Amino acid sequence: MLRRNFLKIMISIGFFTNIIIFKKNTKYLKVNNWLVKKNDVNDI
Amino acid sequence: MIYDFLIIGAGAAGLTFIDKLIKTNPKIKIALIEAGNHKTDNLKDYKEIAYQKKKINPVDERRAFLFGGTTNIWGGFCRPLDYEDFISRPDINKNGWPFKIDELDKYLNEAKKILELKANFDNKFNPVEKKTLNDFDLQEIDFDYSNRKIFSKKYKNFENKIDIFFNTIAYKFNIDENNNAIKTIETIDIKSNKKKIFYSKHFILTLGGLETTRFLLNNEKKYKKNYFNQSNTLGIGFNDHPHFYVGKFVSFKDFHKTNKIKDVRYFKNNYKFQIENKILNSSTRLIAIKNPLDTDYELIKDFKNLFPKVKNKINYTGRIMVVSEQFSDPKNKISLNFNNKDKFGIPKMKFEYEINTFDLNTIRKTSINISKWLAESENGRAKLSEWILNENLEPNISDYIWYGHHMGTTRMSENPNKGVVDQNLKIHGLNNGYIISSSVFPSGGASNPTFTIVQLSLRLADYFKNII
Numbered sequence: 001m002l003r004r005n006f007l008k009i010m011i012s013i014g015f016f017t018n019i020i021i022f023k024k025n026t027k028y029l030k031v032n033n034w035l036v037k038k039n040d041v042n043d044i
Numbered sequence: 045m046i047y048d049f050l051i052i053g054a055g056a057a058g059l060t061f062i063d064k065l066i067k068t069n070p071k072i073k074i075a076l077i078e079a080g081n082h083k084t085d086n087l088k089d090y091k092e093i094a095y096q097k098k099k100i101n102p103v104d105e106r107r108a109f110l111f112g113g114t115t116n117i118w119g120g121f122c123r124p125l126d127y128e129d130f131i132s133r134p135d136i137n138k139n140g141w142p143f144k145i146d147e148l149d150k151y152l153n154e155a156k157k158i159l160e161l162k163a164n165f166d167n168k169f170n171p172v173e174k175k176t177l178n179d180f181d182l183q184e185i186d187f188d189y190s191n192r193k194i195f196s197k198k199y200k201n202f203e204n205k206i207d208i209f210f211n212t213i214a215y216k217f218n219i220d221e222n223n224n225a226i227k228t229i230e231t232i233d234i235k236s237n238k239k240k241i242f243y244s245k246h247f248i249l250t251l252g253g254l255e256t257t258r259f260l261l262n263n264e265k266k267y268k269k270n271y272f273n274q275s276n277t278l279g280i281g282f283n284d285h286p287h288f289y290v291g292k293f294v295s296f297k298d299f300h301k302t303n304k305i306k307d308v309r310y311f312k313n314n315y316k317f318q319i320e321n322k323i324l325n326s327s328t329r330l331i332a333i334k335n336p337l338d339t340d341y342e343l344i345k346d347f348k349n350l351f352p353k354v355k356n357k358i359n360y361t362g363r364i365m366v367v368s369e370q371f372s373d374p375k376n377k378i379s380l381n382f383n384n385k386d387k388f389g390i391p392k393m394k395f396e397y398e399i400n401t402f403d404l405n406t407i408r409k410t411s412i413n414i415s416k417w418l419a420e421s422e423n424g425r426a427k428l429s430e431w432i433l434n435e436n437l438e439p440n441i442s443d444y445i446w447y448g449h450h451m452g453t454t455r456m457s458e459n460p461n462k463g464v465v466d467q468n469l470k471i472h473g474l475n476n477g478y479i480i481s482s483s484v485f486p487s488g489g490a491s492n493p494t495f496t497i498v499q500l501s502l503r504l505a506d507y508f509k510n511i512i
Binding site: 027028030031032033034035036037039040041042 | 346347350419420433
C-alpha cells in the first residue's frame with residue numbers, strides 16, 4: 001500500500017511521465033520508424 | 045446594352061451558375077467574360093509575369109485561363125465537405141460557415157448530376173473492419189472521379205444562348221457611390237489591347253481563388269468608401285490542402301479488394317478524434333502498389349529483418365498519403381506589389397505561405413492513427429517518415445505535394461467585420477456584386493473544393509430565382 005501511494009505521488013508530480021505514456025501504449029511500439037504491435041518484437 | 049448578369053470567369057463556378065440561370069429563365073440577358081478561349085490557355089503568357097515563385101508555391105500549374113477553367117487540367121476528384129467543416133472551432137482558429145451542411149446538401153444530387161458522379165458519399169464500413177475502425181475513430185470515405193474538360197464540353201454551346209467575350213481581362217469596377225452599386229466593369233482584350241466597358245445589373249466574380257482576390261485588391265483603393273475590405277480579411281488566411289506522402293506499408297492480405305475502382309482506400313478521423321486531439325480535418329489514402337514490378341522489396345526486406353517473429357506472408361506494398369485541412373493562418377496571405385505590374389498594368393501578386401504547427405500536428409496524428417489501425421486490423425504494418433514520428437524535425441520537402449486548392453482569401457461571414465461576402469455570397473458593402481469561388485470558404489475541410497463550388501453556384505442561382 002505504501003509503495004502504491006509513493007508511486008501515485010511520483011506520478012502526480014510528473015516523475016514517471018515516460019513510463020505512463022509507455023504503459024498507455026503497450027500495444028504499439030515504434031521501431032526504426034515502423035509502427036508495430038508489441039508482440040511483433042522479440043522479447044527484450 | 046445593359047445585361048442582367050455579367051459573369052467574369054468561365055470556370056466550374058461561372059458555367060454552373062449560368063446554366064441554372066438560363067434554365068430558370070431563358071430570357072435573362074447574360075454576358076460572360078473569359079481571359080482565355082476554347083483552345084488557348086492564355087495563362088501560359090500571363091503567369092510568368094504575374095507571380096513570384098517560392099520553394100513552396102501553391103500557384104502556377106494548377107490553373108488555366110481557358111473556357112472551363114481549371115477543370116481542363118484537373119484530376120476530377122470530388123467529394124462534398126463534412127458535417128464538421130461547417131462548425132466553428134475557436135481552439136484551432138476555425139470560424140465555421142454561416143450555415144450548416146444541410147444548406148449545401150440540398151444541391152448534392154444536382155451537383156452529382158453535373159459532375160457525372162455515382163458515389164453516394166455516405167460513410168461506409170466493411171463489416172469485418174467495422175470494430176477496428178470504430179476503435180480508432182476512423183471512417184472510410186468515398187471520393188468519386190469526374191472527367192477532365194467536363195465543363196468545357198458540357199457547355200460548349202453557350203455561345204448560342206449568351207454573349208461570350210473571350211481573351212478578355214476584367215480589371216476595374218466603376219461604382220455608383222450613392223447607391224453602393226457597381227455600374228460598369230472595364231476590360232481589356234489580350235490580343236488587341238482594346239478597352240471595353242460592360243454594363244450590367246448584377247456582377248458575379250468567378251475568376252478562381254486567386255484572380256478574384258487579385259481583382260478586388262487592385263480595386264480596393266480606387267474609391268472613397270471601403271467596399272470590399274471593411275473586415276481587413278481580403279487576401280488574408282490563404283489556405284490549401286497540403287498533401288504529404290507520410291510513409292509506406294506492407295500488407296498481410298488484400299485489404300484493397302473492397303474498392304473496385306482503384307487500388308486506393310480513403311479514410312478520415314471522425315469529429316470526436318479531431319476535437320480530442322485538437323487537430324483539423326484530414327483524409328488518408330492507402331495506395332496499394334500491386335504490380336510486382338513496382339513492389340518495394342527493400343521495404344519488405346527491412347520489415348523481415350527487424351521483425352522475424354512476424355510470419356505473415358506479405359501480399360503487396362503501398363504508400364500512405366495524408367491530406368490536411370489547413371489552419372487559417374493570418375500570416376498566409378496574398379497581397380499586391382504595386383511597384384511590379386504586368387503588361388496590362390495590373391499589379392503582380394505576392395504570396396506569403398507556410399505550413400504551420402497545427403497543420404503538421406494534424407498530419408502527424410492522422411498518420412500515426414491510420415498506422416495503428418493497420419496493425420490492429422492485421423491488414424499490415426506501416427513505416428512512417430522520420431519527421432512524422434519526431435516533432436523536432438522539419439517535414440521532408442520531397443514528401444510534400446502542393447495542391448493548388450486556393451481557398452480563404454474572400455471569406456464568407458455574416459459579420460462585415462469578419463468576412464468579404466455574406467452567406468448569399470454578396471460582397472459586403474455592395475448591392476450587386478457577388479463571388480462564387482473557393483476563396484469564400486471560411487474553412488476548407490479535407491475534400492477537393494470543386495464539388496462545393498458547384499453546390500454554391502447552384503445555390504446562388506436559386507437565390508436569384510427569388511429576387512429577379
